[in-house]
Amino acid sequence: MANRYRESLLDKERFTIEWEVVPGRGAFEKVQLDFIAKCEKAAAYGRIDALAVTDNPGGNPAISPEVMGAEVKKLGLEPITYFTCKDKNRNELESLLYGMARSEVSNLLVMSGDYPVAGYQGRSRPVFDLDPVHVLQLVSAMNEGLEFPGMKGTVKLKPTDFFPGAVVSPFKILESEQMVQYYKLKKKIAAGARFIITQTGYDARKFHELMQFRDQEGLDVPFIGNIYILPFGAAKAMSNNLVPGCVVTRRLVEVLDGERKAEDKGKKARLLRGAGMFAFMKGMGYDGVHISGLGVSFDDVVEVIERGEELVPEWQDIVAEFDYPQDNGFYYFRKQEGNILNRRERAPRTVRAALPFSYRLTRLVHNLCFEPAGLMFGLTQKLVAKWGESGFFRKFEHLVKVAMYDCMDCGDCALPDVAYLCPMSQCPKNQRNGACGGSYNGWCEVYPKEKRCVWVQAYERLKNYHEEGRIENNLVPPPNWDFFHTSSWVNYFSGRDHSAKKIGIKPPAGKG
Numbered sequence: 001m002a003n004r005y006r007e008s009l010l011d012k013e014r015f016t017i018e019w020e021v022v023p024g025r026g027a028f029e030k031v032q033l034d035f036i037a038k039c040e041k042a043a044a045y046g047r048i049d050a051l052a053v054t055d056n057p058g059g060n061p062a063i064s065p066e067v068m069g070a071e072v073k074k075l076g077l078e079p080i081t082y083f084t085c086k087d088k089n090r091n092e093l094e095s096l097l098y099g100m101a102r103s104e105v106s107n108l109l110v111m112s113g114d115y116p117v118a119g120y121q122g123r124s125r126p127v128f129d130l131d132p133v134h135v136l137q138l139v140s141a142m143n144e145g146l147e148f149p150g151m152k153g154t155v156k157l158k159p160t161d162f163f164p165g166a167v168v169s170p171f172k173i174l175e176s177e178q179m180v181q182y183y184k185l186k187k188k189i190a191a192g193a194r195f196i197i198t199q200t201g202y203d204a205r206k207f208h209e210l211m212q213f214r215d216q217e218g219l220d221v222p223f224i225g226n227i228y229i230l231p232f233g234a235a236k237a238m239s240n241n242l243v244p245g246c247v248v249t250r251r252l253v254e255v256l257d258g259e260r261k262a263e264d265k266g267k268k269a270r271l272l273r274g275a276g277m278f279a280f281m282k283g284m285g286y287d288g289v290h291i292s293g294l295g296v297s298f299d300d301v302v303e304v305i306e307r308g309e310e311l312v313p314e315w316q317d318i319v320a321e322f323d324y325p326q327d328n329g330f331y332y333f334r335k336q337e338g339n340i341l342n343r344r345e346r347a348p349r350t351v352r353a354a355l356p357f358s359y360r361l362t363r364l365v366h367n368l369c370f371e372p373a374g375l376m377f378g379l380t381q382k383l384v385a386k387w388g389e390s391g392f393f394r395k396f397e398h399l400v401k402v403a404m405y406d407c408m409d410c411g412d413c414a415l416p417d418v419a420y421l422c423p424m425s426q427c428p429k430n431q432r433n434g435a436c437g438g439s440y441n442g443w444c445e446v447y448p449k450e451k452r453c454v455w456v457q458a459y460e461r462l463k464n465y466h467e468e469g470r471i472e473n474n475l476v477p478p479p480n481w482d483f484f485h486t487s488s489w490v491n492y493f494s495g496r497d498h499s500a501k502k503i504g505i506k507p508p509a510g511k512g
């Protein structure tokens with residue numbers, strides 16, 4: 001079916017423009033009326049290819065993006081519906097996808113989503129049953145015609161026509177944080193992401209890095225740069241890490257502080273900044289821009305687009321105004337002399353972290369007893385087969401794993417996938433395939449300055465053994481809740497859980 005957004009992004013000659021609008025909390029409020037009015041104007045203007053509709057932004061409840069996406073479609077514009085994992089389990093996600101397929105709402109931006117912060121009578125329960133890689137796999141399977149076991153054999157559904165995309169942040173400070181973002185980006189594309197949108201940031205060298213990374217890795221999907229029209233208040237919040245994943249340096253905050261003293265409170269300057277970003281992104285080779293910002297009017301968006309187009313020929317001069325590096329920030333490539341952009345050569349990756357004793361011990365025990373080539377694998381498998389179902393053994397396993405890994409007893413253990421850190425208990429968003437976009441300076445989005453992101457730690461641990469690339473190549477499925485509160489050791493040695501299936505472990509003779 002016709003999809004202007006997809007056609008525009010897949011046409012290498014075209015520069016796609018999308019505008020993000022927040023539909024807000026409520027059904028009949030001013031914010032929804034404004035949303036519709038903006039959509040009508042954008043549709044009539046003709047230069048905007050799609051309207052992006054957020055999903056419970058900032059972890060707050062709001063009207064459903066799937067419903068508002070269908071409204072956008074009726075008004076003659078293509079919607080891009082944000083599709084997040086924070087509030088829905090896998091069945092609810094699939095159910096919503098069927099509804100969207102029927103409404104011809106096809107463009108999805110798949111994300112983990114901001115950790116829930118508020119809700120009716122208190123904070124809502126975070127779900128995160130699937131991560132974005134799993135959702136992209138589900139959507140890809142639906143596009144092929146989803147198959148599942150029925151009463152009389154395999155049932156195959158009619159294929160859907162979704163056009164799914166994903167996000168990436170090139171704006172991370174640490175090598176470990178940045179590398180796990182890039183590993184996950186590649187997994188997202190392999191899982192079916194057909195376009196990529198960047199997080200919010202203002203460091204042009206980082207935008208340039210992402211383009212070079214795309215070329216060097218041969219990532220053949222369109223990339224869209226995010227232009228957040230930045231007022232002083234939002235800049236201050238972002239620089240204090242109060243808006244997960246959005247990066248603004250103190251120096252940029254100072255610049256905005258000066259600009260807001262103007263008669264128009266800095267509006268002209270911030271729209272010009274948006275236009276400058278439009279120009280350098282087009283010049284660098286991005287396939288389009290994603291214009292966003294709270295309180296941004298239709299006229300503001302038009303000004304950014306039209307002024308931006310005028311500035312494109314000057315993009316190489318303009319880019320120098322976006323020199324906002326983070327202190328000691330990691331870059332994937334070396335810097336050009338006398339310019340803020342990158343050379344083609346990779347920068348050294350120097351991070352080395354001390355290894356905790358518990359990691360060394362677990363690695364040793366795992367290699368001896370859990371790896372099929374380990375000296376004690378056969379004996380361990382026999383012991384688990386004999387005693388594994390006994391109450392004493394279950395208690396022993398549980399006590400060891402709670403004490404060492406804060407185990408929540410999911411029974412489908414992913415400790416070996418995350419360098420013996422648990423993505424179920426130690427990652428609040430249960431990310432099994434790499435970090436979410438919210439970490440800051442190595443800290444977890446949900447517990448800044450309190451807990452380090454499990455994926456940052458995993459990278460550092462594995463790098464000591466030159467094994468960090470395993471993160472990129474290891475696709476971890478979602479947990480199978482059939483195993484909840486069962487022995488993961490029994491599930492592993494009897495060949496039932498995801499790790500055993502991947503390695504090809506067979507139950508010992510006579511068991512199974």
Ligand code: SF4
Nearest residue numbers: 427436444445453454
């Ligand atoms: S541990 Fe890392 S991946 Fe998990 S929520 Fe925190 S920042 Fe995100």
